[in-house]
Amino acid sequence: MSDLDTKARELDSADELAPLRDRFVLDETVYLDGNSLGALPANVPDRLADVIRRQWGELRIRSWEESGWWTAPERIGDRIAPLVGAAPGQIVVGDSTSVNVFKALVAAVRMARADDGDRTGDGVRAGDDVGTGEGVRAGDDVGTDEGVRAGEGAGGTRGRDEILVDATTFPTDGYIARSAARMTGCTLRPVAPAEVPGALSARTAAVLLNHVDYRTGRLHDLPSLTAAVHAAGAYAVWDLCHSAGALPVGVDEHGVDLAVGCTYKYLNGGPGSPAYLYVRRELQDRFDSPLPGWTSHAEPFGMRPDFEPAPGALRGRVGTPDILSMLALEAALEVWDGVPVEAVRAKSLALTDFFLECVGAYVPDGRLTSLTPVSHEERGSQVALRCADAGEVMKRLIERGVVGDFRHPDVLRFGFTPLYVGFADVERAARVLAEVLG
Amino acid sequence: MSDLDTKARELDSADELAPLRDRFVLDETVYLDGNSLGALPANVPDRLADVIRRQWGELRIRSWEESGWWTAPERIGDRIAPLVGAAPGQIVVGDSTSVNVFKALVAAVRMARADDGDRTGDGVRAGDDVGTGEGVRAGDDVGTDEGVRAGEGAGGTRGRDEILVDATTFPTDGYIARSAARMTGCTLRPVAPAEVPGALSARTAAVLLNHVDYRTGRLHDLPSLTAAVHAAGAYAVWDLCHSAGALPVGVDEHGVDLAVGCTYKYLNGGPGSPAYLYVRRELQDRFDSPLPGWTSHAEPFGMRPDFEPAPGALRGRVGTPDILSMLALEAALEVWDGVPVEAVRAKSLALTDFFLECVGAYVPDGRLTSLTPVSHEERGSQVALRCADAGEVMKRLIERGVVGDFRHPDVLRFGFTPLYVGFADVERAARVLAEVLG
Numbered sequence: 001m002s003d004l005d006t007k008a009r010e011l012d013s014a015d016e017l018a019p020l021r022d023r024f025v026l027d028e029t030v031y032l033d034g035n036s037l038g039a040l041p042a043n044v045p046d047r048l049a050d051v052i053r054r055q056w057g058e059l060r061i062r063s064w065e066e067s068g069w070w071t072a073p074e075r076i077g078d079r080i081a082p083l084v085g086a087a088p089g090q091i092v093v094g095d096s097t098s099v100n101v102f103k104a105l106v107a108a109v110r111m112a113r114a115d116d117g118d119r120t121g122d123g124v125r126a127g128d129d130v131g132t133g134e135g136v137r138a139g140d141d142v143g144t145d146e147g148v149r150a151g152e153g154a155g156g157t158r159g160r161d162e163i164l165v166d167a168t169t170f171p172t173d174g175y176i177a178r179s180a181a182r183m184t185g186c187t188l189r190p191v192a193p194a195e196v197p198g199a200l201s202a203r204t205a206a207v208l209l210n211h212v213d214y215r216t217g218r219l220h221d222l223p224s225l226t227a228a229v230h231a232a233g234a235y236a237v238w239d240l241c242h243s244a245g246a247l248p249v250g251v252d253e254h255g256v257d258l259a260v261g262c263t264y265k266y267l268n269g270g271p272g273s274p275a276y277l278y279v280r281r282e283l284q285d286r287f288d289s290p291l292p293g294w295t296s297h298a299e300p301f302g303m304r305p306d307f308e309p310a311p312g313a314l315r316g317r318v319g320t321p322d323i324l325s326m327l328a329l330e331a332a333l334e335v336w337d338g339v340p341v342e343a344v345r346a347k348s349l350a351l352t353d354f355f356l357e358c359v360g361a362y363v364p365d366g367r368l369t370s371l372t373p374v375s376h377e378e379r380g381s382q383v384a385l386r387c388a389d390a391g392e393v394m395k396r397l398i399e400r401g402v403v404g405d406f407r408h409p410d411v412l413r414f415g416f417t418p419l420y421v422g423f424a425d426v427e428r429a430a431r432v433l434a435e436v437l438g
Numbered sequence: 439m440s441d442l443d444t445k446a447r448e449l450d451s452a453d454e455l456a457p458l459r460d461r462f463v464l465d466e467t468v469y470l471d472g473n474s475l476g477a478l479p480a481n482v483p484d485r486l487a488d489v490i491r492r493q494w495g496e497l498r499i500r501s502w503e504e505s506g507w508w509t510a511p512e513r514i515g516d517r518i519a520p521l522v523g524a525a526p527g528q529i530v531v532g533d534s535t536s537v538n539v540f541k542a543l544v545a546a547v548r549m550a551r552a553d554d555g556d557r558t559g560d561g562v563r564a565g566d567d568v569g570t571g572e573g574v575r576a577g578d579d580v581g582t583d584e585g586v587r588a589g590e591g592a593g594g595t596r597g598r599d600e601i602l603v604d605a606t607t608f609p610t611d612g613y614i615a616r617s618a619a620r621m622t623g624c625t626l627r628p629v630a631p632a633e634v635p636g637a638l639s640a641r642t643a644a645v646l647l648n649h650v651d652y653r654t655g656r657l658h659d660l661p662s663l664t665a666a667v668h669a670a671g672a673y674a675v676w677d678l679c680h681s682a683g684a685l686p687v688g689v690d691e692h693g694v695d696l697a698v699g700c701t702y703k704y705l706n707g708g709p710g711s712p713a714y715l716y717v718r719r720e721l722q723d724r725f726d727s728p729l730p731g732w733t734s735h736a737e738p739f740g741m742r743p744d745f746e747p748a749p750g751a752l753r754g755r756v757g758t759p760d761i762l763s764m765l766a767l768e769a770a771l772e773v774w775d776g777v778p779v780e781a782v783r784a785k786s787l788a789l790t791d792f793f794l795e796c797v798g799a800y801v802p803d804g805r806l807t808s809l810t811p812v813s814h815e816e817r818g819s820q821v822a823l824r825c826a827d828a829g830e831v832m833k834r835l836i837e838r839g840v841v842g843d844f845r846h847p848d849v850l851r852f853g854f855t856p857l858y859v860g861f862a863d864v865e866r867a868a869r870v871l872a873e874v875l876g
Contacts, residue, residue, distance in 0.1 A: 033499045040491075096760075098729065262758070272507075293537075293614065294610035304609060319713070407741065
C-alpha cells in the first residue's frame with residue numbers, strides 16, 4: 001500500500017461528510033463528473049413515483065393546489081436560498097439557465113437605464129411602448145429612441161448602452177448576452193473577469209460573470225467584482241452554475257443584484273432539471289422581465305388581458321411550472337438537510353488538493369498541465385488538466401471506471417462533489433490516470 | 439334507465455376508440471379536465487422509473503448519448519408532428535409555451551422585416567448589431583434605426599411595426615406578445631380573430647392566434663386566417679394548446695409559419711410538461727431566435743464564443759433539455775400509436791354533441807348558456823357553459839365525481855378527451871350537473 005493510499009484512508013476516516021454518500025445511488029465507479037450531472041439522490045425514485053402515480057395519476061388537476069404544485073417554484077427556490085447565502089423570498093426555480101440569463105440581463109439593463117432616468121429626471125426611459133404609437137419604431141425601452149437621437153446628434157449623452165460579458169464564459173451565456181444586447185440596443189463587450197474593473201464606465205449597464213469558470217475551475221472574486229460593478233452604477237448578474245452547492249456564494253452578503261444557476265450539477269437535481277433566478281429583494285419591485293408569463297402575474301387566475309407583475313421574486317416566473325422535474329429537484333435538495341456549505345467547501349478544497357498531490361506523485365512530469373489555480377481563493381471544486389490527446393485519454397479513463405469529462409480541445413475535467421466523493425476515490429482516479437498516460 | 443342512458447351505452451358499444459381508455463390510469467371519476475391536465479398514461483410510471491434509476495442513476499452522464507437524451511427535443515418533436523399534420527424535422531420540444539411564443543413572435547417579426555428589406559433591396563435590416571458599434575443605440579434589428587429615422591422624417595415608409603394578437607387569447611400569449619412588441623419596436627394590437635383580415639396591413643409583421651379559444655372552446659378558421667395573413671405579407675403564429683391532440687391541425691397543409699403548443703392537455707405529457715415549437719421547413723434557415731442557447735448551436739460541444747445556429751428546427755432549442763419531463767412526455771405520446779387524429783375528432787364532436795343534448799334534456803331552461811358554437815366547424819373539444827355561481831357549482835360537481843374547471847367569472851368548462859372519455863361519462867356528467875343545479 002502506497003503512502004498516498006494510506007493517507008486517503010486516513011482522510012476518509014476523519015471526513016465528517018463521508019456518511020452523506022449513502023444519500024446517493026452510487027456504484028464502484030469513481031464519479032468525477034458531478035460538475036456536469038450530479039449523481040442520483042437515493043430518495044428521488046420513490047418521490048417521483050409518488051408524484052406520478054398519486055399526485056398526477058389519482059389527484060390529477062387537484063394537485064396544483066393540494067400537492068403544492070403551484071407554489072413549487074418559490075418553495076424550491078427557498079430550499080436553494082441557504083446554499084447560495086440568500087434569505088428566503090428571492091429565488092424562483094424554473095426554465096433553463098439560458099432563459100434565466102436572458103431575463104436577468106434584460107432586467108438589469110432596464111434597471112440601469114431607469115436609474116439614469118431617475119438621476120436626470122427626464123423620465124423618458126421609463127415607459128413601455130412610448131413613442132411607438134407615434135410612428136417611431138423604438139427598440140426596447142424608450143431609451144433606444146433617445147439613444148439613437150443622441151448618437152445622431154453631436155455631444156449628446158449616450159447613456160448606458162453596453163453589456164460586459166465574461167470573455168471566458170460557458171458559451172450559452174455569451175450567446176444569450178448577445179441577444180439581450182441586440183434587443184436592448186446595447187453593444188456587447190467580452191472582457192476577462194479580471195479586467196472588468198478597468199472596462200467599466202458610465203456606459204456600462206450590466207455585467208454578466210461566471211462565479212467559477214466551467215473550463216479551468218477558476219473561482220472569480222465575486223465580492224470585489226460586484227463592488228466594482230456597483231461603483232460604476234451598473235448591475236451585476238452572476239452565473240452560479242459551477243459554484244452553488246460546492247462553495248459559499250453569499251449573494252445577499254456581497255450585494256449581488258441578480259444571479260442564475262443550474263441545479264443538475266452540485267445540486268443533483270437530475271438531467272436538465274430547472275434552473276433558478278435570484279432577484280435581490282431591494283430590486284424586486286423594479287424587476288421588469290422580458291418574459292412576463294401568466295404565472296408571474298399578480299392574479300394569474302384572473303385571466304386579465306393586462307399584465308400586472310406579481311410581487312417579489314415571483315415575477316421571475318414565466319409559464320406553467322414543469323412539475324416532474326421540479327419535484328425531483330425538491331427531493332434532491334433534501335440531501336442537504338443539516339449540511340453546512342462551509343464544511344462542503346473545506347472538503348472540496350481538501351479533495352482537489354489531494355488530487356493534485358496524487359497526480360503530481362503518480363504522473364510523470366510533462367504529461368499534464370494544470371489549469372486549476374493553486375490558490376484556494378481562486379479555486380472552484382474541479383481540476384482541469386491540459387493533456388495531449390485528451391479526448392482519447394478520457395475515453396480510456398471511463399473504460400476503467402473513472403468518469404470525468406473532456407472539454408474541447410485538450411482539457412480533462414474532473415469535478416469533485418464533496419457529498420459523495422471520498423479521498424480513496426481521488427487516489428484511485430489519479431492512479432488510473434497515471435496508468436492510462438503511462 | 440332513461441333514453442339517454444340507453445343511447446350512451448349504444449354509443450359506447452359502437453366506439454372503436456373505447457379500448458384506448460385502458461392505456462390510462464383512471465378511476466370512477468368522470469374526468470372532463472383533460473383540456474387542463476391530461477390523465478396519466480399507464481406506461482409513464484415504469485418508463486420514468488427506468489429513466490431515473492437506470493439512465494440517470496447507473497449510466498449517469500453517459501445517458502446524454504447512450505440513452506438518447508441529447509436528441510430528445512427533436513425526436514419527441516417528430517412524435518408530435520403527425521398529430522398536428524407536420525412532416526418530420528420541423529418541431530422541437532422544450533421550454534414552456536410562453537417562452538416558445540416569445541421565440542416565434544420575435545422570429546416572425548424579424549422575418550417580416552427581412553422580407554421588406556429584400557424587397558426594397560436596401561439590406562439595412564438584415565444584420566445583428568449593425569450600427570451599435572457606431573454609437574447608435576439601435577433596438578432590435580437594424581430596422582429600428584431605420585424606423586426611427588423614418589418616423590422622424592416626413593413621408594418615410596414605416597415598415598412592418600405592428601403585431602396583431604388574438605384579443606380573446608389565453609393571457610400569457612398576450613403578455614408575451616406585448617414584450618415581443620416592446621423589444622422589437624412594434625406596437626401590439628389586440629384584435630378578435632374574426633376581425634384579423636380587416637386589421638391586416640402593410641404594417642403587420644406577425645399575427646398570433648389561438649386555434650381553439652381556451653374559454654369558449656371556439657375553433658378558429660386556421661386555413662383562411664393563415665392565408666389572409668400571408669396575403670398581407672405577414673407571418674402567422676398559431677397557438678395549438680387547445681387543439682393539438684383533439685382535432686386535425688394541418689400545419690403543413692395550411693401553410694402555417696410558426697406554431698407553439700403545450701403537451702399537458704390532450705397530449706397527456708404530465709403537469710407542466712415541455713411545450714413545442716413548429717418552424718415551417720422553408721423558414722428554418724431564416725429563423726433567428728431571440729433565445730440562442732448552446733443547444734441550438736451548430737456545434738454545441740465546440741464551445742465556440744460565436745453563435746452559429748444549427749440547421750433546421752434545432753435552432754428552436756435553447757438550454758439543456760429537461761430530461762425527466764421530456765421522457766415522460768415521450769412515453770405519454772405512445773398512447774397515440776395507431777390512433778388516427780381524424781377518428782379522435784369524430785368522437786370528440788360526438789361527445790360534445792351528446793353532452794349538449796343531455797344538458798338540454800336534464801337541465802331546466804334558463805340555468806345555463808352555452809358559449810360553445812353549435813356548428814362543428816367552429817367547435818373545439820370542450821363545452822363552456824355560463825352559469826350563475828359557477829365557482830360554487832363546479833366545487834359541488836367535483837365533490838360528486840365530475841371534474842371540470844371554473845374560469846373566472848362565470849364559466850363552467852368541460853373538456854372531452856376522446857382517448858379516455860366515454861358516452862356514459864358524458865351522460866353522467868350532465869345528470870350530476872342537473873342535480874347540482876336543481
